Amino acid sequence: MALDEDAFTRVFDISALRVPSDLCFTLENRLRGHLLNWPRIKNIARVPGDEIDNQFKTLLPKSDVNDESGTLVAFNRRIYGKDEGDGQLLSPVLYRDKLARAFNSKGYVKFRNLAKISRPKKKKKKAEVDSYNGNKREKREAGRNETALLEVVTEEEDNEGEDLGSLLGEEFKVKKWRGPTRLLLLDERYANKGTRELPESIKAVLEEHGGQSTMSEFELVKCKLTLFYNYWQQNEILEVLLPKGMIIPSAFETVGHIAHLNLRDEHLPHKNLIAKVVLDKSKPKIQTVVNKIDAIHNDYRTMQLEVLAGNRSLVTTVVENGLRFQVDLAAVYWNSRLATERQRLLSCFTRDDVVCDVFAGVGPIAISAAKKVKHVYANDLNPCAVDYLERNCILNKLERKIEVFNMDGRRFIETIFASQTAQSITQVVMNLPNDAAEFLDAFRGIFTRNHRQRTLPRIYVYGFSKAQDPEFDFHERVRIALSEVAFEVEMRKVRLVAPGKWMLCASFILPESVAYAKTGSLL
Numbered sequence: 001m002a003l004d005e006d007a008f009t010r011v012f013d014i015s016a017l018r019v020p021s022d023l024c025f026t027l028e029n030r031l032r033g034h035l036l037n038w039p040r041i042k043n044i045a046r047v048p049g050d051e052i053d054n055q056f057k058t059l060l061p062k063s064d065v066n067d068e069s070g071t072l073v074a075f076n077r078r079i080y081g082k083d084e085g086d087g088q089l090l091s092p093v094l095y096r097d098k099l100a101r102a103f104n105s106k107g108y109v110k111f112r113n114l115a116k117i118s119r120p121k122k123k124k125k126k127a128e129v130d131s132y133n134g135n136k137r138e139k140r141e142a143g144r145n146e147t148a149l150l151e152v153v154t155e156e157e158d159n160e161g162e163d164l165g166s167l168l169g170e171e172f173k174v175k176k177w178r179g180p181t182r183l184l185l186l187d188e189r190y191a192n193k194g195t196r197e198l199p200e201s202i203k204a205v206l207e208e209h210g211g212q213s214t215m216s217e218f219e220l221v222k223c224k225l226t227l228f229y230n231y232w233q234q235n236e237i238l239e240v241l242l243p244k245g246m247i248i249p250s251a252f253e254t255v256g257h258i259a260h261l262n263l264r265d266e267h268l269p270h271k272n273l274i275a276k277v278v279l280d281k282s283k284p285k286i287q288t289v290v291n292k293i294d295a296i297h298n299d300y301r302t303m304q305l306e307v308l309a310g311n312r313s314l315v316t317t318v319v320e321n322g323l324r325f326q327v328d329l330a331a332v333y334w335n336s337r338l339a340t341e342r343q344r345l346l347s348c349f350t351r352d353d354v355v356c357d358v359f360a361g362v363g364p365i366a367i368s369a370a371k372k373v374k375h376v377y378a379n380d381l382n383p384c385a386v387d388y389l390e391r392n393c394i395l396n397k398l399e400r401k402i403e404v405f406n407m408d409g410r411r412f413i414e415t416i417f418a419s420q421t422a423q424s425i426t427q428v429v430m431n432l433p434n435d436a437a438e439f440l441d442a443f444r445g446i447f448t449r450n451h452r453q454r455t456l457p458r459i460y461v462y463g464f465s466k467a468q469d470p471e472f473d474f475h476e477r478v479r480i481a482l483s484e485v486a487f488e489v490e491m492r493k494v495r496l497v498a499p500g501k502w503m504l505c506a507s508f509i510l511p512e513s514v515a516y517a518k519t520g521s522l523l
C-alpha cells in the first residue's frame with residue numbers, strides 16, 4: 001500500500017487578531033489563555049508585505065512611527081506621493097521605487113488587470129503566510145514540504161460581489177499601509193466568532209493596549225490553518241495507517257544514518273509503510289531504514305538486514321563519545337546500545353594499563369581504551385571487522401597505540417601472552433557474550449616460571465543467562481571454564497537483552513593457579 005501524504009492534510013477555521021507588531025509579545029502574554037495552544041504551532045504569525053523597510057524607517061521623523069494622527073499619515077503621503085493626495089514631492093529614491101512598482105517588462109503593473117478583461121479569467125495565485133517565517137508563497141507550491149500553512153481569509157473570499165481589485169489591481173481594494181502587524185492566533189473556540197462575541201476579558205486587554213497603539217486598531221480576521229503530512233508525528237501517522245489495536249512500533253536503534261527496526265511478525269505486512277513513515281519523520285539524520293530478518297546466528301555476529309526504505313548503503317559512520325567509527329552493518333557487528341557499558345568499562349582502566357581486546361569488532365572498546373591507556377592489542381576473527389578496525393584506528397589517529405590481529409580468540413590469547421615483545425598486559429576484555437566464557441580455558445598455563453614477575457591480568461568476560469539467578473549461573477560457567485573455584489569474581493548485570501535474558505559481565509584477576517597451570521586447555 002502506497003502512502004498517500006495528502007490524506008493527512010487537515011484544514012481548520014480559526015480566528016486571529018491582527019495587532020501592531022510592536023505590541024504582539026505583550027498581547028501574547030496578556031491573552032495567553034485565549035490563544036491557540038496546539039503543539040508545534042506558533043501562535044504569532046507574520047503578515048506578508050506590511051513590514052517597514054529599514055530604508056523607509058530612516059526617512060521617518062524621530063517620533064513614533066505609528067502616530068496615526070501625524071507621522072503615519074505623512075509617511076503614507078510620502079509613499080503615495082502628491083499625485084494621489086496632498087503629499088509632498090517624492091524623494092528621488094521613493095520616486096524611483098514608485099516607478100518600478102508601476103512598470104514592469106510587460107508594461108503598466110498597475111493597470112495590468114485591464115488587459116484581463118478581454119481574456120478568460122485565470123485562476124488567481126494567492127499569497128499566503130507561512131506561520132513559521134511569514135514568507136509569501138504560492139498556494140500550489142505549498143503542502144509537500146510544509147508543516148503548516150496559515151492563510152488569511154480575505155474579504156474578497158467572503159464577499160464575491162465586491163471584486164474591485166480584479167479590475168483595477170490589488171492596490172485598490174486594500175487599505176493603505178498602516179504599519180507592521182502580526183497575527184495572534186486565537187483558540188479554536190473563537191473560530192468564526194464576530195468581534196462582539198469575544199469575551200470581555202479579551203476586549204478589556206485590547207482596550208487597555210489600544211490607547212498605546214498608534215493605529216488604535218485591532219482587527220479580527222478569519223484564517224484557515226492547514227496542517228500537512230509533515231506536521232503529524234510518526235506515532236500519529238502510524239496510528240491512522242495500521243490496523244486498530246496493533247502495537248505502534250515506536251523505538252528503533254540508530255547506527256549512523258541507519259534506523260534499525262525490530263518489527264514484530266504482525267507488523268511485517270506493513271513493513272514498507274512503517275519504514276517510509278520512520279524515514280520521513282527522522283530525515284535528514286536517518287537516510288536508510290532496515291529491519292532485522294533473523295536472530296544473530298553466525299560467528300561474526302552480523303545481522304541479516306533487509307533495507308526497507310531510503311538509500312541502500314549500510315556503510316555508515318557512528319560517533320560515540322567523541323570517536324568516529326566506520327561500520328558496514330552488512331558485514332560487521334555493531335551495537336549502539338552498548339555505548340554506556342563501554343564507558344563504564346573504560347572507567348575501570350588507567351593510563352598505565354595495557355589492554356587486550358580479544359573480540360574487538362570494529363574497535364569501539366579497543367579504540368576508546370587506546371585514548372586512555374598505554375597500549376592496546378585488538379583482535380577479531382572477522383577479516384572485514386579487522387579491516388574497519390584498522391581504518392578506525394587511523395580515523396581517530398590512534399594507530400600508534402593499537403596493534404591489530406586477525407585470528408581466533410583462543411589462539412590470540414595464547415600468542416599474545418607467549419610473546420616476549422608483548423608488554424605486560426593488565427586488562428583483558430572478552431566481549432562475545434554467547435561464547436566468551438568458553439574461551440577462558442585458553443588462559444590455563446599461559447605463564448611459565450620465566451614469567452614469574454608478570455602482573456596477573458584482570459579479565460572482563462561477558463555472557464548471557466536466562467537462568468532464575470543469572471549471576472549465579474554465569475559465575476558457575478566461568479568457574480567451570482577455568483577449572484578453578486577458589487577465586488573472587490565480581491558479577492554485574494549489564495542489561496536485559498530479551499524478556500528473561502540478561503547480559504552480564506564477570507570480572508576477576510586471573511587466578512595464579514590457572515595462569516601457571518602445568519597443562520593447557522582441558523577441553
Ligand SMILES: C[S@@+](CC[C@H](N)C(=O)[O-])C[C@H]1O[C@@H](n2cnc3c(N)ncnc32)[C@H](O)[C@@H]1O
Nearest residue numbers: 299300333359360361380381382408409431432
Ligand atoms: C559481540 S561482538 C563485539 C565486538 C566489539 N567488542 C563491540 O563491542 O562492538 C563479537 C566479535 O567477536 C568476533 N568473533 C566471533 N568469534 C570469534 C572468535 N572465535 N575469535 C575472535 N573473534 C571472534 C566477531 O567477529 C565480533 O566482531
